[in-house]
Amino acid sequence: MLTLHRARLVLADPAAPPVTDGAVLVDGAVVAAIGPFAELAGRGARVRAWDGVLVPGLVNRHGRWLLESAYHPDPREESGDRPLPPPAELTEERWGGSARRGLQRMLGHGATALTGPFDRPSVRTAVARSGLHVLPGDGASGSLDPLDGQALPAAVHRPLAVGGAADFAVFDEPGPGAGCLATVLGGRLLHRRR
Template sequence: MLTIHAADEVRTAWDGEPLRDAAVAVTGERVTRVGPAEDVVRAFPGARVRRWPGVLGPGRLHDGPLPDAPSPRERVHAVLKLGAVAVLAEHVDAELRAAAVRGGVLVLPAARPAVLAEGGRADLAVLGSGGACLATVCAGRLVHRRR
């Protein structure tokens, strides 16, 4: 299913220039298009459109130990609630790795820049004005939404 995630501001990299009133089209687990919201919506008539407040950008890397929680699955979910879609291998044991993989969270050997690019994996984070994560999309799936 094709979903368009639109926001007042989209960043293809967190330290990059913002695109105003922009959108990201996602098909399956891949980014199909990034650009002005009007153009993206026009290019994909009939797509589900989600409009987010705040800033939409690439999913983050959680570069420390995963938050404490009763189970590995809940520890991984706690990371998703922070807007992270990747963790460093040095911070996960076999149980956490399995839970991360089941949830679509990347386990990386080293840090790498997070970017939104056409054809790339659809990992998105929406941050509110105070920096809190409002929503996380991991491999094209909405896995967290703040209520």
């Protein structure tokens, strides 16, 4: 199925000029075309219009720490939605639940990749099922926000390219502090801000 993601600005590669009123045509899990919306419209694709900036998916460079050294509380616990020190005697099952919530929160910040490796079996399972790409990293502590004060080019997993993976995010504005409107991983919409 073809999906055309239209955005006010498309920045497929941070090193290249952006496309105003641009679009990314996705065929399954792959980018089929990138360019001005007017040139890509009318191909029988479902259109998703985003009022924001479409960028390549980001890397959360604190993945290992966030999933194996921090606890992501269940909303029913009324402990907020920020990572906390893990409770004493956290079972493997609860580590898995924490990891799934942490992964959802990473997607909510535009991450399509994170750093590992992961030692806990329940965390490895949650990461494998999420579809996020695992990259080697140092496991340093940090934020759920992949930008985490750094410039966009340093946070990008890989530029969007025709024939490449349809992994991208849409933000309401460019740069640090921007809110993530949507995250697409392998052509699937996995996060959409309500």
